[in-house]
Amino acid sequence: MFKLLETKNKIRRGRIITGHGVLETPFFMPDATRGFVKLSTQEEVRKSGVLAMVVNTLHLYLQPGMEIIKKGKGVHKFMNWDQPLLSDSGGFQVFSLIHQNKNMGKIYDDKVVFKSPLDGSYHELTPEKSIQIQFDLGVDMMVCLDDCPPNELSREDLQKAVVRTIAWAKRCKDEYLRQVKKRKLTGKNKPLLFGVIQGGAELDLREHCAQELVKIGFDGYGFGAKHLDSDDNFLETVLAKTASFIPQDSLRFALGVGSPKDIVRAAKLGWDMFDCVMPTREGRHGKLFYFKGEDKIKKLSAENLKGTSEKNNINRKKNNLNKDFYNSINISNARFNNDFSPINAKSKFIELRHYNKAFLHHLFKLKEPLGQRLASLNNLEFYQELMKML
Numbered sequence: 313m314f315k316l317l318e319t320k321n322k323i324r325r326g327r328i329i330t331g332h333g334v335l336e337t338p339f340f341m342p343d344a345t346r347g348f349v350k351l352s353t354q355e356e357v358r359k360s361g362v363l364a365m366v367v368n369t370l371h372l373y374l375q376p377g378m379e380i381i382k383k384g385k386g387v388h389k390f391m392n393w394d395q396p397l398l399s400d401s402g403g404f405q406v407f408s409l410i411h412q413n414k415n416m417g418k419i420y421d422d423k424v425v426f427k428s429p430l431d432g433s434y435h436e437l438t439p440e441k442s443i444q445i446q447f448d449l450g451v452d453m454m455v456c457l458d459d460c461p462p463n464e465l466s467r468e469d470l471q472k473a474v475v476r477t478i479a480w481a482k483r484c485k486d487e488y489l490r491q492v493k494k495r496k497l498t499g500k501n502k503p504l505l506f507g508v509i510q511g512g513a514e515l516d517l518r519e520h521c522a523q524e525l526v527k528i529g530f531d532g533y534g535f536g537a538k539h540l541d542s543d544d545n546f547l548e549t550v551l552a553k554t555a556s557f558i559p560q561d562s563l564r565f566a567l568g569v570g571s572p573k574d575i576v577r578a579a580k581l582g583w584d585m586f587d588c589v590m591p592t593r594e595g596r597h598g599k600l601f602y603f604k605g606e607d608k609i610k611k612l613s614a615e616n617l618k619g620t621s622e623k624n625n626i627n628r629k630k631n632n633l634n635k636d637f638y639n640s641i642n643i644s645n646a647r648f649n650n651d652f653s654p655i656n657a658k659s660k661f662i663e664l665r666h667y668n669k670a671f672l673h674h675l676f677k678l679k680e681p682l683g684q685r686l687a688s689l690n691n692l693e694f695y696q697e698l699m700k701m702l
Contacts, residue, residue: 313500314531314563322580323702328563330396330452331501332388333363337563337584338702340575340695341366341398342591346375347391350592351685352692354392359660360689361696363395364452366587369445370402370437374428378448386450398453398587399446400567401484401508406437407460419459421476439483447491451503453532455567456484458508460536463547470512477510477536478524485528504531506565512537515553522557532563532585539569539578546574548581555582572601572638572698579702591695595688598644598676602656602694604637638694643687648673656690664690 316326328335342349342357344365349357357365367387372378384390388397406426409416417426423438439457446454457480459473488505497503507525511517525533535554539547551566558564566583569575575586594601641648651669659665663686675683 314504314561316561322582324564324579324582324584326563326584328396328504329500330504332394332396332452335364335396338575338579338699339363339585340699341585341587342692342695343368343587343589344391344393344397345589346371347387349688349692350596351681351688352592356661356689357692358395360692361660361700362692364398365393365395366398366400367391367449367451368402368405369399369442369449370405372449373402373445374430374435378445382448386448388450396452397449399449399451399455401442401455401457402437402445403442403457404460404567411462419476421479439480440487443484443487443491446503447495453504453506454488455506455534455565456481456508456530458510458536460508460510461512463512463537464542465512467512467514467517470510470514470517474510474517474521477508477521478528481507481525481530482528485530504563506530506532506534506563508534508536508567509554509557510536513541513547513550515550518550518554519557522554526557526559526562530562532565533558534565534567535569535583536567539566539574546577548577551578551583552581558582572695575695575698576637576702591691592688594640595691596684598642598683598687600641600643600655600687600690600694602639602641603697604639638698643669643672643683644676645673655686656693659690659693661689661693664693 313329314326316324318325324337326337341364342362345368347367372381381387381390388394406424409426409429410419417424423436425434425436427434442457459476461469461473492502507530509518509522509525511521535551539551541547555564563585564583565585566578568588569578569586570588571590648669653669654665655667655669655672656664667686672683672686
């Protein structure tokens with residue numbers, strides 16, 4: 313259940329009640345693709361401030377398999393996580409496989425057939441099966457199977473994807489209602505269901521897709537496909553317009569967003585929820601995020617990324633919210649060889665306060681997994697602090 317409380321400094325503030333806890337928007341979810349955040353324990357993830365995570369339907373279905381998950385009494389118990397979880401539909405991963413290599417499968421109007429990247433075995437994924445798997449996982453939030461083509465496809469192909477996405481969303485909703493009745497789920501124990509809005513950069517297709525999904529009725533609506541164009545430019549107009557097509561009292565999920573800058577931009581365009589692999593993926597490659605300015609800053613100002621400003625009505629110091637509100641460093645750079653400052657002097661993690669950057673540089677030069685772990689924790693914490701500051 314979602315309730316929009318207010319819109320302040322262009323950012324929507326609301327509350328979601330789930331069977332595993334309450335979430336306040338806006339919030340960011342790291343990807344626990346196979347039931348874990350790489351190189352981190354669930355206790356460390358909690359300590360970083362994370363309140364919810366995303367698990368991957370397709371990967372868990374393939375390995376360890378749904379029989380194991382069900383024997384483990386659902387994915388929460390299996391992965392030792394007692395807070396909210398969202399599962400994707402599995403569609404993005406399947407379609408990515410097929411778009412990259414046509415030999416990996418084929419998209420039909422009623423289903424997708426694909427080869428497992430693990431062992432080459434064939435599998436079918438239908439809207440109904442995707443929903444059934446997500447119910448077996450036992451998550452708090454789930455996403456409809458959709459046709460998610462690259463933005464660069466022709467208008468004709470994008471139209472076909474929109475038609476298929478709408479048809480599949482209706483089938484997902486019907487299966488969702490069957491599963492709710494079958495499992496006798498009520499109140500906060502009923503998972504939230506998200507439809508996904510497709511249409512590439514074609515605004516009329518996005519609007520049509522959104523209108524048809526709203527007719528079906530979902531708890532929330534996601535932004536389908538990448539939020540960047542082929543040159544990695546932020547699709548601001550498309551994101552803004554798509555958000556405007558979604559009812560005010562529905563959740564808005566910006567799937568795959570993204571970088572700290574893009575999260576701030578999207579939040580100011582009316583999006584509530586974000587997920588991405590970036591914090592830990594970048595950390596594993598030696599990239600660490602830090603805020604610029606004073607350590608004691610508690611609130612970002614209402615300035616947007618283009619430099620215009622509004623008055624902040626709270627009596628706190630401001631941090632100009634422009635493209636330079638944070639730094640990123642590459643710890644493998646030689647300049648950190650003699651940098652004995654803490655990895656993060658203000659961190660909740662004693663390791664980040666006590667280990668220095670020269671030591672972290674040393675770990676990365678030796679390809680020691682401890683270095684990747686420390687960098688990942690730094691970035692998880694950074695992302696959660698960013699959400700608090702919005």
